[in-house]
Amino acid sequence: MSNSVSVVNDNGVAIVTIDNPPVNALSFHVREPLMQALVDLRDDASVTAIVIACAGRTFVAGADITEFGKPVQQPDLRAIVAMLETIAKPTVAAIHGTALGGGLELALGCHFRVADIDAKLGLPEVKLGLLPGGGGTVRLPRLVGAVKALKMIVSGSPVGADEAHEAGLVDAVFEGDLVTHATNFAGEIARKGGPFTPVRDRNDGLGETDLAAFDAEAAELAKKARGLEAPVACAQAVRNAVTLPFDEALAAERALFVKLVASDQSRAQRHLFFAEREAAKLPGKDTPKRRITRVGVIGAGTMGGGIAMAFANGGFPVTLLETSVEALQRGLGMIEKNYAVSVSRGSLAEDAKRQRLAQFKGSTDYADLAECDLIIEAVFEDMAVKKEVFGKLDAIAKPGAILATNTSYLDINEIAGSISRPQDVLGLHFFSPANVMKLLEIVRADKTAPDALATVVDLARRIGKVAVVVGVCHGFVGNRMLAARGSESEALLLEGATPSQIDKAFTDFGWPMGPFQMGDLAGLDIGWRNRKARGLTAVIADTLCEQGRFGQKTGRGFYLYEAGARAGVPDPEVEALIREKAAERGIVPRAISADEIIERTLYPLVNEGAKILEEKIAARASDIDVVWANGYGFPIGKGGPMFWAGLEGASRIVERLDHWHQRTGKQVFEVAPLLRQMAETGSWESDATA
Ligand code: 3H9
Numbered sequence: 001m002s003n004s005v006s007v008v009n010d011n012g013v014a015i016v017t018i019d020n021p022p023v024n025a026l027s028f029h030v031r032e033p034l035m036q037a038l039v040d041l042r043d044d045a046s047v048t049a050i051v052i053a054c055a056g057r058t059f060v061a062g063a064d065i066t067e068f069g070k071p072v073q074q075p076d077l078r079a080i081v082a083m084l085e086t087i088a089k090p091t092v093a094a095i096h097g098t099a100l101g102g103g104l105e106l107a108l109g110c111h112f113r114v115a116d117i118d119a120k121l122g123l124p125e126v127k128l129g130l131l132p133g134g135g136g137t138v139r140l141p142r143l144v145g146a147v148k149a150l151k152m153i154v155s156g157s158p159v160g161a162d163e164a165h166e167a168g169l170v171d172a173v174f175e176g177d178l179v180t181h182a183t184n185f186a187g188e189i190a191r192k193g194g195p196f197t198p199v200r201d202r203n204d205g206l207g208e209t210d211l212a213a214f215d216a217e218a219a220e221l222a223k224k225a226r227g228l229e230a231p232v233a234c235a236q237a238v239r240n241a242v243t244l245p246f247d248e249a250l251a252a253e254r255a256l257f258v259k260l261v262a263s264d265q266s267r268a269q270r271h272l273f274f275a276e277r278e279a280a281k282l283p284g285k286d287t288p289k290r291r292i293t294r295v296g297v298i299g300a301g302t303m304g305g306g307i308a309m310a311f312a313n314g315g316f317p318v319t320l321l322e323t324s325v326e327a328l329q330r331g332l333g334m335i336e337k338n339y340a341v342s343v344s345r346g347s348l349a350e351d352a353k354r355q356r357l358a359q360f361k362g363s364t365d366y367a368d369l370a371e372c373d374l375i376i377e378a379v380f381e382d383m384a385v386k387k388e389v390f391g392k393l394d395a396i397a398k399p400g401a402i403l404a405t406n407t408s409y410l411d412i413n414e415i416a417g418s419i420s421r422p423q424d425v426l427g428l429h430f431f432s433p434a435n436v437m438k439l440l441e442i443v444r445a446d447k448t449a450p451d452a453l454a455t456v457v458d459l460a461r462r463i464g465k466v467a468v469v470v471g472v473c474h475g476f477v478g479n480r481m482l483a484a485r486g487s488e489s490e491a492l493l494l495e496g497a498t499p500s501q502i503d504k505a506f507t508d509f510g511w512p513m514g515p516f517q518m519g520d521l522a523g524l525d526i527g528w529r530n531r532k533a534r535g536l537t538a539v540i541a542d543t544l545c546e547q548g549r550f551g552q553k554t555g556r557g558f559y560l561y562e563a564g565a566r567a568g569v570p571d572p573e574v575e576a577l578i579r580e581k582a583a584e585r586g587i588v589p590r591a592i593s594a595d596e597i598i599e600r601t602l603y604p605l606v607n608e609g610a611k612i613l614e615e616k617i618a619a620r621a622s623d624i625d626v627v628w629a630n631g632y633g634f635p636i637g638k639g640g641p642m643f644w645a646g647l648e649g650a651s652r653i654v655e656r657l658d659h660w661h662q663r664t665g666k667q668v669f670e671v672a673p674l675l676r677q678m679a680e681t682g683s684w685e686s687d688a689t690a
Helices: 026-042 077-084 102-108 124-128 135-143 146-155 162-169 178-192 212-223 230-243 247-261 263-279 302-311 323-345 350-357 366-371 382-398 412-419 451-460 477-487 490-496 499-509 515-522 524-533 539-548 570-584 594-614 622-630 641-648 650-664 673-681
Strands: 004-008 013-018 049-054 091-095 099-100 112-116 119-123 173-174 295-298 319-322 360-363 374-377 402-405 424-429 439-444 466-471
Touching: 004 026, 004 323, 013 178, 013 499, 026 077, 026 091, 026 295, 049 178, 077 102, 077 230, 091 102, 091 382, 091 402, 099 162, 099 650, 102 119, 112 295, 119 162, 119 650, 124 146, 124 230, 124 263, 135 230, 135 402, 146 212, 146 230, 146 650, 162 173, 162 424, 173 178, 178 323, 230 263, 247 263, 263 490, 263 622, 263 641, 295 302, 295 366, 302 319, 302 323, 302 350, 302 424, 319 323, 319 366, 323 350, 323 360, 323 402, 350 451, 360 366, 360 439, 366 382, 366 466, 374 382, 374 451, 382 402, 382 412, 402 439, 439 622, 451 466, 477 594, 490 499, 490 570, 490 594, 499 515, 515 524, 539 570, 594 622, 594 641, 594 673, 622 641, 641 650, 641 673, 650 673
Parallel strands: 013 049, 049 091, 091 112, 099 119, 112 173, 295 319, 295 374, 319 360, 374 402, 402 424, 439 466
Antiparallel strands: 004 013, 424 439
């Protein structure tokens, strides 16, 4: 017995309770007493059945991720599961909350699994760049079939209790006191008598697996892996479960796990896991929060509508404000259409759609916002317009209401300074489509009150966003770094690279798309308008816009698009335009390597990140990684730009930036002192010493 594992005997049914807050991870201090308890119960004649349950909010949520990369202390999970499978009396896992990773693998070591109706079960290791290493790839297919197991393991997405029941993973689903139900279930089974077959010896799920269908599914999934090793290894391991004897498949799973856990990709993904949780932490965690019951959104365009949906999806009633009834109807119509698409795709039930739509209240009268506790404006990106909106809010919002702007670039201190309650003003920078994209940059202005900030950080989590608190500067963290990443795009084109060559260097790196594909998708006119507002030019992009080539929406941009096609093809006219503009400037095109493209785009990205850290616009290097992995598609297997700098070698980045700075004199290559320090000390901490 220990604090982490306790046992009670209820009329012959031993209830083993794991208690390791917050998520009952299988740390060494759990595994050791758990193993001991199971050995004792196996040999205890007064015990007829064993239930494994958990205290607190969840069943075991997995191995203890903080132990990865350190020497394994025995007993490991595999030993515990192997031991469980030698027990002749019935063993039952009682699952509430989430049985994830090693947690589900522990449950798969039991003869039976029963679950609370709201429980979720899954093997999410792939999201950490791993595969299940405690036998999950070999046991799960034996219950649910190879193709279902493949989908669950490669996606890492958990399934609900009912689906798990239907698939054969769970033997019974209960509502109410789960431990009592599980104890009765175990007692009943013990009375009926065995023998009880461990999952390793069951074959109900595997049956006659159609390997051709399996391979076709695996090939589809591998295509989406985009250079990530873990999904491919997951598929291989599940295939082994079908084609190899149990012990051989288990050994192969172990070998793959050992390889992955030591890989840079898994280190990067584990870094992001903890970085996301760290980013949501504010100093002074006991700061009181304001009560938010109704949210107001001003502007029912793409952005405002998406923001409103994000809150409605999170269960908040939303007042949506527009300037005219027509604009309001258009916005609400778009929202309804978006939900209808989700229903037709099967990701939303008709009932849920109705409930969500019922959350919306449309209005064209600012006075209706007086009942809102948080009001977010998503109007035209123009300081005068924003100030006018905030002036109106100042007049009608209730005292203590949080007033947020969704600006992507504008100075929030200036907006806050224009009204009588700057302490209530902050930025909520959503990414489009706001109901889908996970990232939320929360912008703290100079006078933002700590409780207003703490409230929105908490709220972000409640609506399923990954929040990062940033300071005020032009473009905040994400868009400011994006500008640095793109600052050499035109120069690279003029010097001889083509849009598709640059985009390919990006997709080979692991980005979902390159900068020109991205520009065409987002609409080239957006950047054009921004440049014009700031008196900036970009000769190629501006010329394309002058020709009405705005990207996908006009069928032509940097690429040509067949009607309705999402993928563009290179356009000889664009290449001719680039050559013409280069010739006008006396530039003789030369061959540009993929390495040079990366050096002139991603090294400045890292450099700008270092400047942002120096200026304390971001609190931690890992916050920047969270922004880039969740909002801009930075490959998760590289951990975000600041983590990747370590993998790439900060000294190499410094050396090449110095080279380009010497050659061009451009400010974007001027190495940030913090980056130089990182090259010397290996740390982004500003007070790190060698
Ligand atoms: C695995 O199992 C490998 C095996 O196949 C093989 C073994 C041989 N370990 O997310 P939250 C911490 S791999 C250590 O904010 P929620 C987390 O950092 C694992 N710590 O709560 C945070 O700490 P802090 C497979 C963990 O309610 C605190 O717990 N399993 C672990 O929003 C609260 O977390 C997974 O990948 C862990 N496994 O969500 C599941 N999990 O307070 C990973 C959490 O100091 N976990 N912490 O910031 C999750 O998905 C979510 O935490 C969960 C709860 C859904 C469970």
